[in-house]
Amino acid sequence: xxxxxxxxxxxxxxxxxxxxxxxxxxxxxxxxxxxxxxxxxxxxxxxxxxxxxxxxxxxxxxxxxxxxxxxxxxxxxxxxxxxxxxxxxxxxxxxxxxxxxxxxxxxxxxxxxxxxxxxxxxxxxxxxxxxxxxxxxxxxxxxxxxxxxxxxxxxxxxxxxxxxxxxxxxxxxxxxxxxxxxxxxxxxxxxxxxxxxxxxxxxxxxxxxxxxxxxxxxxxxxxxxxxxxxxxxxxxxxxxxxxxxxxxxxxxxxxxxxxxxxxxxxxxxxxxxxxxxx
Amino acid sequence: xxxxxxxxxxxxxxxxxxxxxxxxxxxxxxxxxxxxxxxxxxxxxxxxxxxxxxxxxxxxxxxxxxxxxxxxxxxxxxxxxxxxxxxxxxxxxxxxxxxxxxxxxxxxxxxxxxxxxxxxxxxxxxxxxxxxxxxxxxxxxxxxxxxxxxxxxxxxxxxxxxxxxxxxxxxxxxxxxxxxxxxxxxxxxxxxxxxxxxxxxxxxxxxxxxxxxxxxxxxxxxxxxxxxxxxxxxxxxxxxxxxxxxxxxxxxxxxxxxxxxxxxxxxxxxxxxxxxxxxxxxx
Numbered sequence: 264x265x266x267x268x269x270x271x272x273x274x275x276x277x278x279x280x281x282x283x284x285x286x287x288x289x290x291x292x293x294x295x296x297x298x299x300x301x302x303x304x305x306x307x308x309x310x311x312x313x314x315x316x317x318x319x320x321x322x323x324x325x326x327x328x329x330x331x332x333x334x335x336x337x338x339x340x341x342x343x344x345x346x347x348x349x350x351x352x353x354x355x356x357x358x359x360x361x362x363x364x365x366x367x368x369x370x371x372x373x374x375x376x377x378x379x380x381x382x383x384x385x386x387x388x389x390x391x392x393x394x395x396x397x398x399x400x401x402x403x404x405x406x407x408x409x410x411x412x413x414x415x416x417x418x419x420x421x422x423x424x425x426x427x428x429x430x431x432x433x434x435x436x437x438x439x440x441x442x443x444x445x446x447x448x449x450x451x452x453x454x455x456x457x458x459x460x461x462x463x464x465x466x467x468x469x470x471x472x473x474x475x476x477x478x479x480x481x482x483x484x485x486x487x488x489x490x491x492x493x494x495x496x497x498x499x500x501x502x503x504x505x506x507x508x509x510x511x512x513x514x515x516x517x518x519x520x521x522x523x524x525x526x527x528x529x530x531x532x533x534x535x536x537x538x539x540x541x
Numbered sequence: 542x543x544x545x546x547x548x549x550x551x552x553x554x555x556x557x558x559x560x561x562x563x564x565x566x567x568x569x570x571x572x573x574x575x576x577x578x579x580x581x582x583x584x585x586x587x588x589x590x591x592x593x594x595x596x597x598x599x600x601x602x603x604x605x606x607x608x609x610x611x612x613x614x615x616x617x618x619x620x621x622x623x624x625x626x627x628x629x630x631x632x633x634x635x636x637x638x639x640x641x642x643x644x645x646x647x648x649x650x651x652x653x654x655x656x657x658x659x660x661x662x663x664x665x666x667x668x669x670x671x672x673x674x675x676x677x678x679x680x681x682x683x684x685x686x687x688x689x690x691x692x693x694x695x696x697x698x699x700x701x702x703x704x705x706x707x708x709x710x711x712x713x714x715x716x717x718x719x720x721x722x723x724x725x726x727x728x729x730x731x732x733x734x735x736x737x738x739x740x741x742x743x744x745x746x747x748x749x750x751x752x753x754x755x756x757x758x759x760x761x762x763x764x765x766x767x768x769x770x771x772x773x774x775x776x777x778x779x780x781x782x783x784x785x786x787x788x789x790x791x792x793x794x795x796x797x798x799x800x801x802x803x804x805x806x807x808x809x810x811x812x813x814x815x816x817x818x819x820x821x822x823x824x
Contacts, residue, residue: 285732286639289631289634289635289639290635290639290641292628292631293628293631293632293635293647294647296628296632297632297647297650297651297703300696300699300700300703301650301653301654301700301703302650303669303675304662304665304666304668304669304700305653305657305665307665307668307669307674307675308661308664308665308668310668311668350571350574353567353570353571353574354571354574354575356567356571357567357568357571357572358571361564361567361568363568363572369572369575371811371812371814371815372575372579372580372811373575374811374814375579375583375807375808375811376579377754377757378757378761378807378808378810378811378814379583379761379803379804379807380760380761380762380763380780380781380784380803380807381761381763381764381781382761382763382781382782382784382785382800383586383761383781383784383800383803383804383807386586386784386788386796386797386800387582387583387585387586387800387804388582390582390585390586390589390797391581391582391585392582397585411578414578415578415579415582418575418578418579447560447563469655472655472656473655475658476656476657476658476659476660476661477658478658478659478660478763478764479659479761479763479764479781482763482785483785483788495658496658496659496660496661496764497660499658499660499661499664500660500764500767500768503660503663503664503667503768508664508667508668508673511664512664512668515658515660515661515664515665518658518661519656519657519661522656522657523656526656
């Protein structure tokens with residue numbers, strides 16, 4: 264606080280001796296790097312998708328095979344968001360409120376899907392749920408496999424979003440509700456859940472965006488059958504391979520648009536719910 | 542009941558047996574879900590790899606192709622991660638300490654690689670650096686090959702691992718504030734000295750955490766690299782691509798062996814994540 268007062272009294276820019284020149288330079292380097300690596304390539308995708316006019320763009324994204332792939336992607340992503348919201352919250356609750364031997368190991372394993380290469384994730388799921396399944400559950404090359412792989416790669420998002428909030432939630436509120444005679448279900452629904460909702464929604468938004476674009480974990484386990492188990496990113500890959508970059512770019516733009524839209528929508532929901540939690 | 546609770550405020554209602562059953566049920570559901578989805582599949586890969594002894598997996602990864610794939614993976618990581626670390630720390634400093642027009646846009650754009658499909662990332666590089674791309678033709682004439690060769694794969698790796706260091710460094714930088722930096726510069730330290738002696742030491746665990754995450758992502762990137770590499774065996778094949786190819790060629794032992802190498806690296810990453818997080822908390 265005292266230091267803040269000091270900045271007010273001292274003349275501007277004396278505080279940190281970074282001349283205006285170096286500020287502009289560092290800002291320029293950051294913008295340049297971001298442009299070369301991310302923006303220019305993405306602009307090329309947008310440009311290429313519209314290269315042959317809007318008619319071609321529309322045709323590319325309304326091709327039956329493309330529609331089937333996008334529908335499968337969106338529906339599976341919605342399914343895994345719902346499952347993640349429930350299971351992620353449950354896992355976070357168990358990891359924060361429960362005590363059992365091995366809890367710390369389980370806790371650190373949650374991050375494994377972030378550390379494990381996606382192709383390895385697909386291979387591991389195939390080893391347990393593939394054709395030669397040791398437990399006799401074969402899901403390979405079905406739509407269930409799409410959901411399974413997406414659940415694997417998106418597991419940490421909701422758990423890691425909810426955990427810190429749950430740690431900070433004031434237990435006294437729950438105790439007060441209990442002493443007033445509320446049932447556990449009631450306490451969960453009316454006291455705990457409203458506090459957790461913004462974190463759950465934030466985790467779900469990230470999981471949804473990740474699921475829309477997922478590729479590596481799906482390649483081996485889904486079989487990539489058009490009109491059946493082919494997701495959007497696999498469809499785009501196929502279009503690139505068959506030398507149709509304009510149509511690949513068009514579907515890419517649509518996919519990009521969907522994930523940005525989802526992030527924005529969920530952003531709004533999270534603002535709304537945090538306002539209503541108070 | 543109520544009196545009981547007042548005596549033990551830390552665990553409301555803990556002694557009641559219906560509650561214990563409920564709690565046990567939740568625990569079993571959570572751990573069971575994790576086991577089915579995560580723990581058992583990963584364990585099975587280890588069992589499958591070594592079920593015929595150590596010979597086959599070792600042969601598979603010490604083959605010339607396997608060794609080359611491992612080497613190429615390391616090259617991509619060794620270029621991409623340091624570059625992203627420098628960019629990440631610089632970008633975090635710019636976004637936290639400076640005010641300028643368009644800051645919110647830059648802040649949003651940095652997250653884009655998280656929201657984009659790896660395949661689309663690969664396509665975007667193809668459309669710039671490919672033979673029919675924006676500058677690919679000119680580069681080709683100048684004798685520089687980007688797509689279907691190592692530079693393109695490095696670019697893809699940089700793209701996918703770009704946000705990690707920025708995102709992990711920014712909150713730490715915000716938290717430490719700039720009072721110490723101001724003190725240092727009033728005492729006559731140059732901007733460079735202040736950065737090395739004050740700023741960097743105070744954010745080092747945040748940066749470390751970001752570097753670990755970026756390394757994990759860079760090592761395992763599949764989709765983007767797959768598009769730009771052309772997957773030429775022994776030339777433009779990284780370890781994740783090698784896994785897919787061995788699997789497609791029905792060489793399960795080879796696929797599992799390479800996957801195990803990647804999985805072991807992932808476990809090492811996990812361990813260092815935990816360590817650096819603990820250091821960060823205690824720092």
